Amino acid sequence: MAEKLPSYSAFWPYYLREHGRARTRALHFLGTSLALICLILLIVTGNWWWLPAALVAGYLFAWIGHVFIEHNRPATFIHPLWSLASDFRMYALWVTGRLKGELRRAGLEP
Structure with a gap:
């Protein structure tokens, strides 16, 4: 992603596509x-x-997934707050069993 996206509604599908592989999401x-x-x-x-342990745990596993599985750059570097919010949103959708529908809407087949 070379530039910032104009809105969170445009960012969310992009975020999901950047986490397209199940192993990346599992690490997140x-x-x-x-x-x-x-x-x-x-x-x-x-x-x-x-507190620092929480930050290390949260980011370490996510960045491992991006570097070694997705081979992309974490969205945190361009959209830090939207990325953090999206991580918790993706987590909540996973916990409640609604993530598959969101992945499909973003053009991914879970």
């Missing part, structure tokens, strides 16, 4: 799950070391 789900666990531990323990 693993990283997001670990990040959420770290944030819960931060709240429960009050230990602020869980």
